[in-house]
Amino acid sequence: MDGKLSPEEGKKREESKEGYITRWKSVIPCPPVPDTNLASFLLREMANHGGKQALVDAVTGQHYTYSDICAMVPRVCANLAAAGVSAGDAVLLVSPNGIEFPIAQLAIQLLPATCVAASPFLSPDELVHVMRVGMARWAVVDESVLGVIEKVTTMLPNTLREIWVIGSSSKSHPSFYSLMKTERWAAWPPQVENSSFNPAREVALMQFSSGTTGLTKGVMLSHRNLLTLYMQVKYFVEDVDNKKKASGEPDSEADILSRVLLFIPLHHNYATIMFNYVVIVGGCCVMMKTFSPHSFFNALQKYKITYAPIVPHIANFLLHTPLLKEYDISSLKSLVSASAPLPPSTKQALTTRMDCAMRQGYGLTETCATVASTIPHVYSKMGSVGRVMPYLEVKIVAPESSKGLPPGEEGEVWVRSPAIMLGYANVPGATASPSALKEGGWLPTGDLGHCDHEGFLFITDRIKDMIKVKGFQVSPRELEDVLRRVEGVREVAVIGVPSPRLGEAPRAYVVPLPGEATPSSQVLKDYVAARLPPHKHLAGGVQVVDAIPKNSIGKVLKRRLRDEYLRAEAAKKTAGPPSKL
Incomplete structure (x- = not known):
């Protein structure tokens, strides 16, 4: 059930003139969206x-x-x-x-x-x-x-x-x-x-x-966009429950979503999606104003929470906190992570430590609805963000030519759906013709990824965050995944910084685990150098910091890290020669 497509599912994938799959659609039926308030x-x-x-x-x-x-x-x-x-x-x-x-x-x-x-x-x-x-x-x-x-x-x-x-x-x-x-x-x-x-x-x-x-x-x-989201969730839940019944899975979606702890900000699309799930099954949202460690665990225990949406930096915290031993969280059936990529190693480790299932979702504010989602034992594959959700189409295109690419080939992820936004406010013409959309109503996500032959979507990184080293494209996410394995590392962010020799050079910002020995910059550089080819080495340096800047939903603000680096380098010019990377 985890991977293979039925003949009916295969029909949902459209082929190009070249004979390979170029679009992926959900196999779940999509009835008309209500035309109402x-x-x-x-x-x-x-x-x-x-x-x-x-x-x-x-x-x-x-x-x-x-x-x-x-x-x-x-x-x-x-x-x-x-x-x-x-x-x-x-x-x-x-x-x-x-x-x-x-x-x-x-x-x-x-x-x-x-x-x-x-x-x-x-x-x-x-x-x-x-x-x-x-x-x-x-x-x-x-x-x-x-x-x-x-x-x-x-x-x-x-x-x-x-x-x-x-x-x-x-x-x-x-x-x-x-x-x-x-x-x-x-x-x-x-x-x-x-x-x-x-x-x-x-x-x-x-x-x-x-x-x-x-x-x-x-x-x-x-209203139509948000009703499409509701219908997507409704029919996805029905499909998951049907597949669970067929395989003998004990917990229905109503069981899993009966009490949801929500600290994800309600002004964000992630929380909007979760609220729809709760309403559909008649569950209960337990509201936390903001995340704090003791409050989180206390709420899990006090309200017998069954489901908790999180973001990757909270997942990383849960992997290392000693508070887990102080509370009874046996009611928790599943976590779900979204808003940023979750490393497969973190997902596996968290499933074991929290003794619950781990789901993942992928979407954008602009898509309104979820683009892809995983459900353990129903729709899941290691490293994938899941199968394409109902009411959406996905295709992978070459960033330079916008040509559709075959399964397994990496390009920009494009999405088309009746859930996609009307446009950006106060952008001329955006209401009638969203400037972000391409011909045919496709929304370029700005994410690099691929779909496999079975219709699973994999996200590599943000295109704008890719580091160009001597003509090579380097994914910060790959370097971050490697650095997280170093003992004593809690959080990490990698950016590209200007380099006269390389064009750009990878630079890492590392937050150490409290109470443990902080790995030195050289140890971190050597760790990467021993595992990755030269163009992926940390030639831009390593900086140990107390915290990595994030927005309200937990996304790392790499722009701020770049700006701070450039300001620091500019200040150095008055004190000595420029850095030679």
């Missing part, structure tokens, strides 16, 4: 779960049932409308993970307005950028970020018409809870699906790209 559809789905717990605060234990959500979302929507928020307006939502976040988001989308979801860890300048891109005129914010929001209002005066605060009461702004408890608008429900409402064009959610290479871009996702 996202929030109204989700509320109807949630109503099927009635009084089951849906949202729980990991710290306080406060919770809402599915019935609570179905009652509160229309109420909040009505009160937003009574306050002046209109269909088509943009409402900024800035909050750490909390049980109010999904209610606010759904209420905004039900109106239907656009929910502009932003990180609560942004600086005032970064939020100004978000405000300008998202064109928000209203805001729902957590009390923890109110000070930053108020600074933004001085930088952009007369922009926000009202700010509702989640948390303690504010003297200067109304409470979000007032929207949940009272109903001032008698003419409920609003006509969310009138003749002018177009689910394929109306922006339901604006999320922001990771921002590893500069200012974040506002990714516009329509």
Whole structure:
């Protein structure tokens, strides 16, 4: 079941004129996507779960049932409308993970307005950028970020018409809870699906790209995009359950997803995807505001968590933390990692140490839906990010010519799907014709990878991160995987730095394990040199650091490492000759 394609599956792969496979599609049936308002559809789905717990605060234990959500979302929507928020307006939502976040988001989308979801860890300048891109005129914010929001209002005066605060009461702004408890608008429900409402064009959610290479871009996702995501998850879950029954697997997806611990930021697409999984099976999301070691393990134990989404640097932490011995996490059935590549060695080691299954997913904010996913014993292969998911097509192209490449040959991963974004906000023409899309509606992902003959997708690295050494293409990920095997290494990031002799040279940044002897730069260089050819040696040097910069979802900010290196080299020029790499 893990690898081979049935004859029916083979038909899902299209061949080029050259006679080799150039496109891969899911074998799972893809019924039509509902042509409706996202929030109204989700509320109807949630109503099927009635009084089951849906949202729980990991710290306080406060919770809402599915019935609570179905009652509160229309109420909040009505009160937003009574306050002046209109269909088509943009409402900024800035909050750490909390049980109010999904209610606010759904209420905004039900109106239907656009929910502009932003990180609560942004600086005032970064939020100004978000405000300008998202064109928000209203805001729902957590009390923890109110000070930053108020600074933004001085930088952009007369922009926000009202700010509702989640948390303690504010003297200067109304409470979000007032929207949940009272109903001032008698003419409920609003006509969310009138003749002018177009689910394929109306922006339901604006999320922001990771921002590893500069200012974040506002990714516009329509009601249709997000409904495609929901349908993808629904039919993927059904398919997995059918395959499990056929093979005698004991746990259904509803069993595995019954209690999900969610510290992945809700403003990020990864969390949006996970929330869809939970809703489909009628599970419960236990919300953590941010990750902290003791809080994580305490929540696993206290709430008998069955499923936990993580990111690679958290996976690395879990491999080495002694806290594992202090808590009972026997309820945990599976972890899932996404947002960045997870080394196969880490995946194997974590499965053993945590005594649970390990899944992996691959996607982009721009694709909205998951591109590929693994399920142990159903869809999995060592080193692969999984099979192509429903409602998507994948092809591998030569970066220079955009020609489709055969199985096993490496190129850029392109994706096509009704889930792919409308475009980037405030990019001229992006709404009608997304500038990021190629002819035929294909989205270049910027990732280097390949598909094998069985339809499994493998990701090598980001194209922009590849290091060009004397004409050779060197993958930082390959070097990072090697360095992680060195005793005493906790985290590592490799970048390319300018070299007069080589063009570019690999340079490693290493975070040592606390409490263990720190390996020297020479030891690390020698370790790589003994295992890889000369053009992959660390000619750019090794630097031991306390931490590697990351964004809010855990992606390494390699741009920042490069900028810091270039600034340091520029400063050296006044003190001595330039470095000879």
